[in-house]
Amino acid sequence: MQIKEILRLKPENQEVVVKGWVRTKRGQATLAFVHLNDGSTIHNIQAVIDADKVDAEQIKKITSGACIAVKGKLVESSGSGQSVEVLADSIEIYGLADETFPIQPKKHSLEFLREKAHLRFRTSTFGAVFRVRHFLSHAVHQFFHEQGFFYLHTPIITASDAEGAGEMFRVTNFDLNALPKNEDGSVNFKEDFFGKETSLTVSGQLEGELGALALSKIYTFGPTFRAENSNTTRHLAEFWMIEPEMAFFELKENMDLAEQFVKYVIGEAVKHCADDLAFLDQRFDNENKAKPQNERSEQGLLEKLKFVVDNDFARISYTEAIDILLNSKPHKKKKFKFPVEWGVDLQSEHERYLVEKHFQKPVIITDYPKAIKAFYMKQNDDDKTVAAMDVLFPGIGEIIGGSQREDNLEKLKTRIAEVGIAEESVWWYLETRKYGSAPHAGFGLGFERLVQFVTGMGNIRDVIAFPRTPGNVEF
Known part of the structure; x- marks a missing residue:
């Protein structure tokens, strides 16, 4: 039985076997109180190990980080903070931990724990984060399954740049010390494995649209990659994206689905991860108090989650947002760091003002200027804006970006030419507008951003098991 199951039992002197890793040990050589955790719950279980029953030399060997099994009686605990404990009859040591074990029972900085990412799962904080991540992931699949979507696995290796930003990782099997060259000195990619230049994907959206224009409703949920040389708390080089695409959806239905989706998955996490x-929440509160007054969140973590689930999202156009x-x-007193004028991309400080101060609820902004959005977005009749949408959350700003997709072949070809994409590189994408085009829409949500919001972690590197960032590919 796992510790979470044992902790639910009524203590009746029944025999149990507890297996886990030692968090703490206190007491004498003849009587030790050992806290064990197996990762199934935030809570430890205490084992009382007495030298009358267990060899004192074995007790002495047990230290933080060791892995052991304790066989004994489950009894009511007289100690505070725990309802049951195990009186050990015998122990088995699976693996000892020597004095160099770095995760000791004291406060460690998150920076230090990133250097020990292979061991940080054993801390209470990271155990909680990754259990929450699991339930969020499960809720994503559950939501789309219940809504009649099909899960489509889009390719990780691609020859197209969905975002048009060019920040992609190359994929090749060339010997980099002996690259085949063309007469002009450029690399001859015709000799590469795929016969052309290929990269790791930045998005499954374009391929997702192909599926939606036959299966009606699909979603992708997989790894994506950006070679952006950014060392911020919000960026990773490898991360997971959730991207639904829906035929016969226009902008309003897209917004409705996005709101319904995030409320559902956050609600599921609140329901199933109460202890974590x-x-x-307590950790978030402690961190919040340590911040300067002007950087503190006005809401606790659980308050923020309730804030999202319980409120109808405000919906405004980009033009209305600029006016506000x-x-x-803050604008009149020149407190915004970035300028505000029609045509600029909104920054996090602007988005957070709209959510936290002005509307005091999540906000969906629509109809952004065409010039600052991707080529595939549906052009509005004003020829200045596109049918785009961004969903903004407290504390984090944009969490979802999406749009109705351009379904008019000629308009799409014109826009592709404007942004400098070669038609032949996306011929297959254009053909879907040639053969039975239909209104369709979709959005993308960076899964780590969602996990970061739900767990209250300040750095995105702390919500993915092994973060990939510039200069860091350890583990």
Whole structure:
């Protein structure tokens, strides 16, 4: 039985076997109180190990980090903070941990734990984060399954740049010390494995659209990659994206689905991860108090989650958002770091003002200027804006980006030419507008951003098991 199951039992002197890793050990050589955790729950179980029953030399060997099994009686605990404990009859040591074990029972910085990412799962914080991540992941699949979507596995290796930003990792089997060259000195990719230049995908959206224009409703949920040389708390080089695509959806249905989706998955995490979120809420509160006054969150973690689930999202156009920001106190008092004017991309400070101060609820902004959005977005009749949408959350700003997709072949070809994409590189994408085109829409949500929001972790590197960032590919 796992520890989470044992902790639910009524203590009646029944025999149990507890297996796990030692978090702490206190007491004498003849009587030790050992806290064990097997990762199934935030809570440890205490084993009382007495030298009258267990060899004192074995007790002495047990230290933080060791892996052991304890066989004994489950009894009511007289100690505070625990309802049951195990009185050991025997122990088995699976693996000892020597004095160099770095995860000791004291506070470690998150920076230090990133250097020990192979061991940080054993801390309470990271155990909680990755259990929450699991339930969020499960809820994603559950939501789309219940809504009649089909899970489509889009390729990781691609010859197209869905975002048009060019920040992609190359994929090749060339010997880099002996690259085949053309007469002009450029690399001859015709001799490469795929016969052309290929990269790791930045998005499964374009391929997802192909599936939606036959299966009606699909979603992708897989790894994506960006070679962006950014060392911020919000960026990773390898991360997971959730990207639904829906035929016969226009912008309104797209917004409705996005709102329904995030409320559902966050609600599922709140329902199934109560103990972990209570722990993370307390941690968030402690971290918040240590921040300068002007950087503190006005809401606790659980308050923020309730705030999203319980409120109808405000819906405004980009033009309305700019007007609100221009008339805001921070703008008039020149407190915004970035400029506010029609045509600029909104920054996190602008998005957070709209959510946290002005509307005091999540916000969906629509109809952005065409010039700052991707080529595939549906062009509005004003020829200035596109049918785009961004969903903004407290504390984090944009969490979802999406749009109705351009289904008019000629408009799409014109836009592709404007942004400098070669038609022949996306011929297959264009053909879907040639053979039975249909209105369709979709959105993308960076899964780590969602996990970061739900767990209250300040750095995105702490919500993925092994973060990949510039200069860091350890583990």
